[in-house]
Amino acid sequence: MTTNRRSRKIAVRPLRVVTVLLAVLLANAWLTGCSGGESETPTIRFSQQYGVGYLPLMVMRHNKMVEAQAAERGIDQVDIEWVTLGGGASTSAALLSGNLDFAASGVGPMIKMWDKTRGAQNVKALGAINSIPIVLTTSDPEVQSIEDFNKTDRIALPAVKVSIQAVTLQMAAAKQWGNDAYDRLDDLTVSMKHPDAMAAMLSNSEVNAHFGSPPYYQQELERDGIHQVLTSYDVLGGKSTFNTLWASDSFRNDHPKLFAAVFAALKQAMQFIADKPREAAKIYIAEANSKLPEDLIFQIITDPDIEFTTTPKNVMKYARFMHQIKSIDHEAGSWKDMFFPEVANEPGS
Known part of the structure; x- marks a missing residue:
């Protein structure tokens, strides 16, 4: 009986040591993960x-x-x-x-x-x-500058008011009509991804203008009936x-x-x-x-x-x-x- 107790004690001690070591390793791993350290696979x-x-x-x-x-x-x-x-x-x-x-x-x-x-x-x-220049194109032959847009026109760009195309269009409007009229064209803009905007304009939908980037405006200008209205370089006065x-x-x-x-x-x-x-x-x-x-x-x-x-x-x-x-x-x-x-x-x- 005494021998069995000793055997049991001898067997338990290594198990306790392993348990403690495992707990320490897991704690260290958790702390490393929470710290966002670069030693883990990021x-x-x-x-x-x-x-x-x-x-x-x-x-x-x-x-x-x-x-x-x-x-x-x-x-x-x-x-x-x-x-x-x-x-x-x-x-x-x-x-x-x-x-x-x-x-x-x-x-x-x-x-x-x-x-x-x-x-x-x-x-x-x-x-x-x-x-890179962004280019405003249109399928409307009567639109030669932004002052020719009217309330029936729709200008596609990535995000109304916040995209760089939207801001550039506002800057162009401010130059054309004064700072107080910077948002004059905002009601004509619609949010569309470039591929969808190009497809919409080329299919003669209600979208008849697109403020696009390469390679979309290049593809558009290759099509009959599509022409350029302005570029961001025109508005900014150089590369931007x-x-x-x-x-x-x-x-x-x-x-x-x-x-x-x-x-x-x-x-x-x-x-x-x-x-x-x-x-x-x-x-x-x-x-x-x-x-x-x-x-x-x-x-x-x-x-x-x-x-x-x-x-x-x-x-x-x-x-x-x-x-x-x-x-x-x-x-x-x-x-x-x-x-x-x-x-x-x-x-x-």
């Missing part, structure tokens, strides 16, 4: 929208550049999730709800998010994605940022290596497009599941008016206008207020 969630403007993100995804840049920084495994959204409104909602880490959208929605999240999530742009990539300050602080990896991958993708535009065109066809001719995409990529760059251009003109019309509450003192320090030394505007 997941980065990106969004993008439709069109050639998002080509750098497509190149990043296709060539697994984020994964490679993360590995160089000691993170051997990272999971990347991508989602395609239809406009700035849905992109902003997804980021605010915590369903995205990096949101790609027009500069207008980015400015609104910067304004809305000051002192909270502190959303800013990691950098510009491009300088179309899309930006943004994130919260907390993600940058909690995941500095991943943040640095994403920025390095973005720059790497832009260099790839500059060095290998033909290969970049092939990647667009594959990633966008596009049936467009490769030569058309190549011509768009190499168009002198189109530039893939992290440098913000004419962003302050948008910010000042949006503050002037009370679309945002806070006035930016500089474009650097709305961007993370990674691009602070670039010649932005």
Whole structure:
């Protein structure tokens, strides 16, 4: 009996030690998971929208550049999730709800998010994605300028009032009729994804104008009866940022290596497009599941008016206008207020 008790005690002690060790390991694992540490396998969630403007993100995804840049920084495994959204409104909602880490959208929605999240999530742009003209086209031969639109016209754009197309149209209206009439054309606008907007206008529906981006306006202008009304470069007086990539300050602080990896991958993708535009065109066809001719995409990529760059251009003109019309509450003192320090030394505007 004594021998059995001793045997039982000897058998129980290792079990208690194992139980305690297991509890400690589980606690450490839970604490690591809650801290968002970069020792675990992290997941980065990106969004993008439709069109050639998002080509750098497509190149990043296709060539697994984020994964490679993360590995160089000691993170051997990272999971990347991508989602395609239809406009700035849905992109902003997804980021605010915590369903995205990096949101790609027009500069207008980015400015609104910067304004809305000051002192909270502190959303800013990691950098510009491009300088690209957006072009207002129409199937109505009587519309040669924005002053020719009437109450029966419908102008499709990604998101009423908040998309960069909507803001640019307001700026054009303010130039045409004065600052107090900046929203004169707002009632004519409807929210539609670019592919749907192009299809609607070309099918002679009630939508007879589209404020679009590449490759949509190029396709539209190839069709008989479609002509250009204005471009964002006309309104801004030169090259201007179309899309930006943004994130919260907390993600940058909690995941500095991943943040640095994403920025390095973005720059790497832009260099790839500059060095290998033909290969970049092939990647667009594959990633966008596009049936467009490769030569058309190549011509768009190499168009002198189109530039893939992290440098913000004419962003302050948008910010000042949006503050002037009370679309945002806070006035930016500089474009650097709305961007993370990674691009602070670039010649932005």
